[in-house]
Amino acid sequence: MNFEKDVHINEQELDLEALNQPKLTLMYGKYRVECEAEMKKAKERFELIKAELRNDIRTNPNKYGLDKVTIPIVEDAVLTCDEYKKALEIYRQAEEQWEMSKIAYYAIQDKKESLSMLIKLLSADYFKGPEIALTLGERVEQREKKVNKKVSIEQPKKKKIRRRKSE
Secondary structure, rough: OOHHHHHHOOOOOOOHHHHHHHHHHHHHHHHHHHHHHHHHHHHHHHHHHHHHHHHHHHHHHHHHOOOOOOOHHHHHHHHHHHHHHHHHHHHHHHHHHHHHHHHHHHHHHHHHHHHHHHHHHHHOOOOOOOOOOOOHHHHHHHHHHHHHHHHHHHOOOOOOOOOOOOO
């Protein structure tokens, strides 16, 4: 998957973009589900390791260098175990991947809506001008120039101070 490429809209090939959109939605939807399943597995594994460590610490406190076993001491001992740290890191990475997959899926949905709007504008001859039909990129460029020109016009110019001639 190339997310940057997949969210880009080629305004010159709206028909091909529209035809490809359902495939992208399906692909990113499946990816999102896979990432969620991986995240859930990682969370279950993490919880299992944490429970096993708690149980092991309670039954074998000497193995972990503990004299007495209380709930806070057991919790602190669990946090120091390498197995716990590794499982926590795997879970966090899976959770981050799942969050990124949701963002990607929503961006593909936004692309779908943008394509729909562009096709409606195209069918309404929105992009045809009185003289020459402009591409969307050229229209964006013209608009930016117009906005930049307005900004420069709106800035007050410095006035020259005239001094009286001495007689």
